[in-house]
Amino acid sequence: MTSAGIYDVYLIDSLDLDRLHAAMCEIAGVSGDDVDIDAEWHEGRNSDAAALCTYEPFDGDLTYYLDFYMRTVELSEADFAQRLSAHLRTPVVYAAESYPPSAFWLVEPDGQRLRVRLDGREEGETWLHLIEAVERPVGLLPHVPVEAQPEVIREHRMPTPVADGLRPSAGPEKVTRKAVSGLAAWEAMVVRMTSGWPPDGWYPLEYWQEDLATRDELAADLAKLSPDLAETVAAAVTMVDDTFRAATQEIPGVSADKAWWWHRAPEPPPWLNR
Incomplete structure (x- = not known):
């Protein structure tokens, strides 16, 4: 990334919009007027904002999907996720490798990260976004098995x-x-x-x-x-x-x-x- 950052991350907890707004201001180095956050894309949004986020509620272990366009940010996805987690005070999940597609990282507010394996299944008319395994215990995911994940090796x-x-x-x-x-x-x-x-x-x-x-x-x-x-x-x-x-x-x-x-x-x- 040389001129802008595009980031796709997930949460496993509630979304605090005020903290998200403050986080985007700090990470992008812009004022609040230059940040645009909404649950969907529509004509009334400020497409010229330096920092944009569209969020979508999920069902399952993953509770929110966040799609960022940060016009002035050149961080790696790992660094961006770490800073976002620290500001939101909640874990952030982001992609690890392009293959296998189930391989993700979870970064905690203190900067520690661990591998997680994602999965999903249909339940009635609802698609559940699930975490199948974690590399070590995560407080918000007490029901998820702790397993090594050798498939990434x-x-x-x-x-x-x-x-x-x-x-x-x-x-x-x-x-x-x-x-x-x-x-x-x-x-x-x-x-x-x-x-x-x-x-x-x-x-x-x-x-x-x-x-x-x-x-x-x-x-x-x-x-x-x-x-x-x-x-x-x-x-x-x-x-x-x-x-x-x-x-x-x-x-x-x-x-x-x-x-x-x-x-x-x-x-x-x-x-x-x-």
Whole structure:
């Protein structure tokens, strides 16, 4: 955003219009006459105002939808939501990632934020806007289950420069493309591990085991490549493996028939963070 901010947020509590008006004045740095708030759009609204908000009551856990046009504001959505929450003295919900569409953040007036998973269902003629899960307890949502939300992790893409460097020379052969894709998946996990496990600093054990199985498949695919390609891809795999070794430690209790990567894990294991 370079000249104006457009923000879509939600509330889980009542809407105090006086506080909303004051918040918009402060965030936009304008006087009260330059703020326009209404429940619908109509010809009588001040479309030239520096700060506009159209609000809509919702049924369910989400109680209001607020659509802002802030002509003089260049804040990120996260910063805008945090400031709005502080002024309204109530939590504000806003979108986290474009995918999955259920992934949202809830920011509290003190600036703390947590992931929430949205859902909805029809009840009679009413659509209920629901919060299916919260990352940690929220006072206004005592009935909502507290759950980790791992679905956002895989959608947080990691760079894979080693695998990307092979793609131009991979050729059309299916087995080669599969090997490079397997390397990319393995590299993505290793990069995530050495980057502190973004986006949320943890990683499910199930995902870890799936990644080790991907490395098994990669080993099998390497054996199917032509000698010249096998040498090139194997060198790239070794680069990623070396990083994996350096970031992990030997662990006991693994079956001897498992490949060496199954015998290693980071310390502390990232799945213990949840």
